[in-house]
Amino acid sequence: MNRKYFAAAAAILAVAFAVLWIAYGAGSAARQTFALADSRTPRKTVYLTFDDGPSDRVTPKILDILDSENVKATFFIIGCQAETRDYLVKRESDSGHTVAVHSYSHRYSDIYRSPKALIADIERCNDVIERITGKRAKVYRFPGGSHGLDERLKSAVTAHGMKYVDWNASMRDAEQPAADADGLFKNAVETSAGRNDIVLLSHDSTNKTSTPEATKRIIKYYKRNGYTFGTL
Numbered sequence: 001m002n003r004k005y006f007a008a009a010a011a012i013l014a015v016a017f018a019v020l021w022i023a024y025g026a027g028s029a030a031r032q033t034f035a036l037a038d039s040r041t042p043r044k045t046v047y048l049t050f051d052d053g054p055s056d057r058v059t060p061k062i063l064d065i066l067d068s069e070n071v072k073a074t075f076f077i078i079g080c081q082a083e084t085r086d087y088l089v090k091r092e093s094d095s096g097h098t099v100a101v102h103s104y105s106h107r108y109s110d111i112y113r114s115p116k117a118l119i120a121d122i123e124r125c126n127d128v129i130e131r132i133t134g135k136r137a138k139v140y141r142f143p144g145g146s147h148g149l150d151e152r153l154k155s156a157v158t159a160h161g162m163k164y165v166d167w168n169a170s171m172r173d174a175e176q177p178a179a180d181a182d183g184l185f186k187n188a189v190e191t192s193a194g195r196n197d198i199v200l201l202s203h204d205s206t207n208k209t210s211t212p213e214a215t216k217r218i219i220k221y222y223k224r225n226g227y228t229f230g231t232l
Ligand SMILES: [Zn+2]
Pocket: 051, 052, 102, 106, 143, 144
């Protein structure tokens, strides 16, 4: 064989070998990563929830952050605030967030008077949601949470075809309205530590001005720690 042809053939073989080696190496690395993610890493999910909105001052900021981080959340809204703020509820719904029932009036003395009064309040809030979004919500959160409530109130909600959801972590932005974003972020980290499924309580009512910044930080924190974001 001519020396020139031999050199060319050797070069082609070397390139082919390198291509095969890279393809095989990359393929096995990808398979290994996939297998690790599949079998050994527990699935970690966080459900961001915002109660007591919508508010003109805070809700748009939270929606902007959720948009820029490409994260979906659940808004437990107050009907009497929502009925004059269609644009916010519509934006929540159009952006793929869950719009859920919190209360129409949020007045404990009215809504917890009887199961009948509670369901009437839920329905009134859901009428507002349906008028704006075109659909009725199936998810509910008791104002103040379900803990310690009369069992008849809880069973009335489930008998009405709705599921109620509390929380297992909190920014504590209701108890500490003057806290800065750093404090709220720390509260969220501490109360959710060690959990694979987190339902984080926070608020988008008008005086919760540190909550948007805390939300931005906690989203980045959960992303760094391998969580995905779900809606209820
Ligand atoms: Zn509330």
